[in-house]
Amino acid sequence: MHLEEFAEGTTFVHAADPRVKLVVAVAFAIAVATSHSYPALVPALGLAAVLAAMARLNPRRLLARLAVVNVFVVLLWFFLPFTFPGSTVFQVGPLAATAEGIEASALITLRTNAIVLLTIALLGTTSIFNLVHALRHLRVPDKLVHTFFFCYRYIAVIHEEYTRLRHAMRVRCFRPRTNLHTYRSYAYLVGMLLIKSYERSVRIYQAMLCRGFRGEYPTFHHFHLHRRDVVSLATMAVLIGAIAWL
Amino acid sequence: MHISEGVLSAPVLAAGAALTTVGVAVGVRRMVSEQVPKVAVLASAFFVASLIHVPVGPSSVHLVLNGVTGLLLGWAAFPAILVGASLHALLFQFGGLTSLGVNTFTMACPALICHYAFGPLLRRGTRRAMQAAGFAAGAAAIALSGLLICLCLVLTGESFAEVAGLTLAAHLPVMVVEGLLTASCVTFLGRVKPELLGLGRRGAEGSGGAGPEGD
Numbered sequence: 001m002h003l004e005e006f007a008e009g010t011t012f013v014h015a016a017d018p019r020v021k022l023v024v025a026v027a028f029a030i031a032v033a034t035s036h037s038y039p040a041l042v043p044a045l046g047l048a049a050v051l052a053a054m055a056r057l058n059p060r061r062l063l064a065r066l067a068v069v070n071v072f073v074v075l076l077w078f079f080l081p082f083t084f085p086g087s088t089v090f091q092v093g094p095l096a097a098t099a100e101g102i103e104a105s106a107l108i109t110l111r112t113n114a115i116v117l118l119t120i121a122l123l124g125t126t127s128i129f130n131l132v133h134a135l136r137h138l139r140v141p142d143k144l145v146h147t148f149f150f151c152y153r154y155i156a157v158i159h160e161e162y163t164r165l166r167h168a169m170r171v172r173c174f175r176p177r178t179n180l181h182t183y184r185s186y187a188y189l190v191g192m193l194l195i196k197s198y199e200r201s202v203r204i205y206q207a208m209l210c211r212g213f214r215g216e217y218p219t220f221h222h223f224h225l226h227r228r229d230v231v232s233l234a235t236m237a238v239l240i241g242a243i244a245w246l
Numbered sequence: 247m248h249i250s251e252g253v254l255s256a257p258v259l260a261a262g263a264a265l266t267t268v269g270v271a272v273g274v275r276r277m278v279s280e281q282v283p284k285v286a287v288l289a290s291a292f293f294v295a296s297l298i299h300v301p302v303g304p305s306s307v308h309l310v311l312n313g314v315t316g317l318l319l320g321w322a323a324f325p326a327i328l329v330g331a332s333l334h335a336l337l338f339q340f341g342g343l344t345s346l347g348v349n350t351f352t353m354a355c356p357a358l359i360c361h362y363a364f365g366p367l368l369r370r371g372t373r374r375a376m377q378a379a380g381f382a383a384g385a386a387a388i389a390l391s392g393l394l395i396c397l398c399l400v401l402t403g404e405s406f407a408e409v410a411g412l413t414l415a416a417h418l419p420v421m422v423v424e425g426l427l428t429a430s431c432v433t434f435l436g437r438v439k440p441e442l443l444g445l446g447r448r449g450a451e452g453s454g455g456a457g458p459e460g461d
Binding site: 003004025026029030032033034065068069072073075076079080083084085101104107108109110111112113114115116119120123124128131141143144146147148149150151152153154155157158159162176177178180182183184186187188189190191192193194195196197198200201202204205208215 | 256297318
């Protein structure tokens with residue numbers, strides 16, 4: 001199960017300090033999500049596109065991700081132009097599309113795509129373990145960081161258990177349909193997954209205790225803030241400031 | 247269902263973030279460090295389970311399971327769901343950074359409500375009680391999540407009312423599926439691993455009395 005589709009790479013964006021990337025991504029997302037002006041949102045989308053280009057993301061996979069996100073946006077385009085009050089632009093049967101409604105939909109489209117593109121460009125290019133490490137530096141409580149770390153660490157393992165159970169079901173000629181038998185079988189599958197996970201977590205904790213765990217997780221690999229990180233942070237701060245102000 | 251980036255208004259996003267922060271803070275504070283692996287690995291299991299698509303007529307829905315999450319984890323459902331929602335946002339762009347607070351709260355708050363509302367019935371431990379509590383928790387968690395999502399949309403702007411209505415309607419079949427599934431899942435757990443539900447073997451909770459079994 002390959003989850004981090006964009007994390008491998010050697011570009012400038014991939015190599016940037018994860019702490020800087022996380023802070024920039026969150027600040028950008030907040031600035032864009034609260035913005036209501038085209039002069040801010042169009043350049044914001046441009047900036048996100050530039051970063052995505054710098055990270056040399058696989059265009060096909062990137063478009064596939066954006067397509068998923070835009071399903072909901074398309075749904076909004078079917079409704080919002082007709083439900084916003086305002087001046088009518090055109091009519092479809094009894095429904096009147098308003099300029100305000102179209103503008104609201106366009107703003108949402110810009111915001112959604114700008115944030116998603118930048119999130120993939122900055123956070124998608126960082127491995128989850130580095131992000132977890134960065135969270136620790138940003139003063140997120142230890143227990144929460146540990147939960148995040150273990151959860152991600154064991155997804156692949158639990159997924160393997162899941163595939164094994166699915167194989168076992170298929171061997172026994174299970175075919176999903178809309179009936180109680182299907183739902184019950186899936187329920188047992190989920191139940192079995194939960195039990196296996198629980199038992200595994202007990203063993204994990206015992207193994208940790210054996211190795212002297214005292215609620216603290218030592219880090220051996222440390223981040224180094226290079227000059228290029230400071231420069232990127234400053235540049236992005238100015239750009240995000242401009243987006244928020246416009 | 248996740249709400250994507252850039253849709254909701256700033257006050258709604260801020261309120262969601264604030265409520266989630268409170269919930270997660272309480273959840274983390276109540277969690278002793280011994281429970282961290284349990285909450286985390288169960289969160290991985292819920293993450294994997296959310297990839298399961300269950301057929302409903304010609305279409306299919308993916309599992310949410312916030313009812314079971316609530317019954318099993320109580321307040322720890324907040325950190326567990328936060329982690330799951332962050333991973334969904336980071337890895338698949340379902341939901342997003344700014345809507346993380348809202349998306350966590352709309353799933354974790356119903357989970358917590360189910361924990362308190364149906365937990366006592368569940369722990370009676372009879373088959374009937376477990377089935378009833380499971381069905382109620384599974385269905386109610388989805389219904390409440392749907393309502394909270396609608397509320398977020400309508401609070402953003404009254405023009406979202408139609409979209410909100412559609413979203414709520416989409417939750418109806420999921421409610422039935424999750425109710426049935428949760429009922430069977432909980433009875434299964436009650437039979438095979440009662441201590442996961444806080445049943446049976448005394449002392450299993452707290453001092454790590456539950457030893458590893460099997461493989």
